[in-house]
Amino acid sequence: MNTDIPNNPSDHPSYQLAFEDVNFLAKDDLRPLRLQLELLKPEWYLREAKVRSTVVVFGSARLLPLAEAEAHLTELLAQVGEQPADAGQQFALTEARKRVEYAPYYEEARKFGALVSQRFQQEHRRDFVVVTGGGPGIMEAANRGAHDVDARSAGFNIKLPREQAPNRYISAELCFRFQYFALRKMHFLMRAKALLAFPGGYGTLDELFDVLTLIQTGKIPRIPVVLVGKAFWRRAVDFLFLVEEGVISPADMAIFSVVDTAEEAVRVLEQFYEGRPPS
Numbered sequence: 009m010n011t012d013i014p015n016n017p018s019d020h021p022s023y024q025l026a027f028e029d030v031n032f033l034a035k036d037d038l039r040p041l042r043l044q045l046e047l048l049k050p051e052w053y054l055r056e057a058k059v060r061s062t063v064v065v066f067g068s069a070r071l072l073p074l075a076e077a078e079a080h081l082t083e084l085l086a087q088v089g090e091q092p093a094d095a096g097q098q099f100a101l102t103e104a105r106k107r108v109e110y111a112p113y114y115e116e117a118r119k120f121g122a123l124v125s126q127r128f129q130q131e132h133r134r135d136f137v138v139v140t141g142g143g144p145g146i147m148e149a150a151n152r153g154a155h156d157v158d159a160r161s162a163g164f165n166i167k168l169p170r171e172q173a174p175n176r177y178i179s180a181e182l183c184f185r186f187q188y189f190a191l192r193k194m195h196f197l198m199r200a201k202a203l204l205a206f207p208g209g210y211g212t213l214d215e216l217f218d219v220l221t222l223i224q225t226g227k228i229p230r231i232p233v234v235l236v237g238k239a240f241w242r243r244a245v246d247f248l249f250l251v252e253e254g255v256i257s258p259a260d261m262a263i264f265s266v267v268d269t270a271e272e273a274v275r276v277l278e279q280f281y282e283g284r285p286p287s
Contacts, residue, residue: 046191050164050184054199057160057181062139062199063124063277066215067117067146067206067236069172074111080104113206113237114149120204120236120270121153121161127274129159136201136277137162142183146206148175164192193218202232202277207240223263224256232280233264234273241266 021029032038072080081104088097121138128136138154140147142163154161155177163178165185174183186192197219205216216235222228235241250256265276 043188043191046186046188047194050195051198053181053184054162057134057179059134059137059160059162059182059199061135061137061201062162063136063202063204064139064196064200065117065120065146065150065204065206066141066208066212067113067150067204068110068208068212069141069143069145069147070107070209071110071114071145071149071207072107073114073149074108077104077107077111081108110207113146116236116268116270117146117149117204117206118153118156120273121150121155122157122159123153123270123274124277125154125159125161126157127278129154134160137182137199139164139196139200140178141165141211142174142178143172144175146208148177150204151175151177164195166192197222197228200231202234202280204234204236204273206236207244213244220260220263224260230263232276234276235264235266236268236270236273238266238268 017023021031024032026032033042071077081101084101084104088094088101092098092101124136125138138150138159138161140150140161140163142151142165147163151161151163152175160179160182161177162182163174163184165172165174165183166189167185167187174185184195186195193215196215203216203219205212216233219228219233223230223233247256247261251258251261267273267276
């Protein structure tokens with residue numbers, strides 16, 4: 009006869025309440041539930057904050073305010089000189105000079121965040137709430153613009169191998185963190201009444217073309233899509249070439265507008281909605 013006193017069964021993970029068992033919730037079999045939770049949690053908080061509609065701002069995480077970009081370039085020049093011999097240093101110097109060149113886009117994104125929040129957002133009716141990917145660069149600038157005028161703004165961060173902290177200008181109750189890109193993209197568009205794309209890389213292009221495709225195929229209603237930075241977008245994507253090659257239609261060029269300033273972007277939105285917040 010076994011006379012050993014058995015372990016307390018309640019100590020085993022199987023005894024934990026299912027919703028308290030983090031290891032269980034992380035298993036592959038529970039992915040559908042995690043997807044549903046990631047859909048529901050931001051939706052609940054957005055409703056609580058009375059967010060009726062949003063304007064989504066995409067753009068590079070690498071862009072800096074002008075003062076920071078210039079300070080970084082000055083520091084780098086002091087370290088390596090005008091003509092560094094090392095290829096890595098040469099690339100870093102070229103990149104730093106580009107940061108200075110592209111700094112005005114940070115300022116335009118900040119200005120847009122302020123203008124659109126002042127124009128449409130009110131305490132009892134939160135329309136055109138600025139939503140970004142929650143990180144630095146253009147995302148920070150747009151959230152910062154809303155913060156400048158005491159308006160709400162949201163940030164949809166994503167869990168990445170190199171973890172990205174949310175910028176400090178996001179409204180605390182509207183700062184979210186996603187595991188799945190698909191659910192994050194869905195939330196970007198669930199309340200979106202406009203989208204702005206500033207210069208950016210793979211992430212910006214991915215998000216932009218996702219929206220263009222959804223509008224082109226009628227999967228979402230038509231909303232204003234505004235590309236900011238004519239010089240950048242002219243080189244980044246040759247849309248006319250796509251028309252000439254017959255892979256998109258001339259009518260597809262009307263899905264988006266291209267501007268250079270925050271004021272022009274706001275005018276596109278006002279013309280589309282005839283000066284009224286979207287219903």
